[in-house]
Amino acid sequence: MTGRAAPRLEHHSLNIYENIWLLIGLLIQLLLFVGVIASLVSGTSPLLSDNTASHNHLAGVQSGRVDPANLQATAFAKPGLYQLEDGSYQAIVVARAFAFDPPFLKVPAGTPIDFHVTAQDVVHGYYVYGTNINVDLMPGQVSSFRTTFDTPGEYNVICYEYCGIGHHNMLNKIIVEPAGTEVPTVDAPSPTQETQP
Numbered sequence: 001m002t003g004r005a006a007p008r009l010e011h012h013s014l015n016i017y018e019n020i021w022l023l024i025g026l027l028i029q030l031l032l033f034v035g036v037i038a039s040l041v042s043g044t045s046p047l048l049s050d051n052t053a054s055h056n057h058l059a060g061v062q063s064g065r066v067d068p069a070n071l072q073a074t075a076f077a078k079p080g081l082y083q084l085e086d087g088s089y090q091a092i093v094v095a096r097a098f099a100f101d102p103p104f105l106k107v108p109a110g111t112p113i114d115f116h117v118t119a120q121d122v123v124h125g126y127y128v129y130g131t132n133i134n135v136d137l138m139p140g141q142v143s144s145f146r147t148t149f150d151t152p153g154e155y156n157v158i159c160y161e162y163c164g165i166g167h168h169n170m171l172n173k174i175i176v177e178p179a180g181t182e183v184p185t186v187d188a189p190s191p192t193q194e195t196q197p
């Protein structure tokens with residue numbers, strides 16, 4: 001008696017496997033398509049949203065970009081914490097080799113704060129230790145996010161992108177004061193107001 005050949009799959013069952021495989025591929029494509037559309041509609045796509053974190057227009061910022069060589073003419077001329085007319089807070093931060101400006105930031109707890117951070121010279125990072133805030137800073141690109149510190153205390157900020165010989169010294173602090181404490185703000189026109197050059 002001769003050994004039986006391994007059972008061969010019928011032609012029609014092969015077809016079924018192919019169809020299942022094709023269906024998986026189509027589902028992945030559909031998911032990607034829906035994801036892209038949802039991202040466009042919700043405005044989470046960073047290239048298409050124009051500083052939507054605060055829905056405020058920052059002076060000198062066009063499509064999320066500033067001229068890093070001329071920050072003096074933009075909202076980044078005077079970094080620090082601002083309180084806007086509606087009472088909300090806005091933090092303006094500039095990173096340059098090898099320091100952050102302002103050197104530390106005092107903010108109140110329990111209040112949403114709109115951060116707008118940019119780099120002046122090379123790529124830096126803005127990582128607030130112990131939180132999920134970790135933002136890449138490209139020269140001239142404005143990184144915006146809104147956050148609320150619930151727990152008062154000191155939060156260390158470190159540059160998270162190697163930026164040169166002084167990178168390890170690029171430290172900063174966010175001091176979160178108990179809710180209701182008055183914090184110093186920049187005594188200057190709000191950076192959301194257009195300034196005449």
Ligand SMILES: [Cu+2]
Binds near residue numbers: 124159160162164
């Ligand atoms: Cu660095």
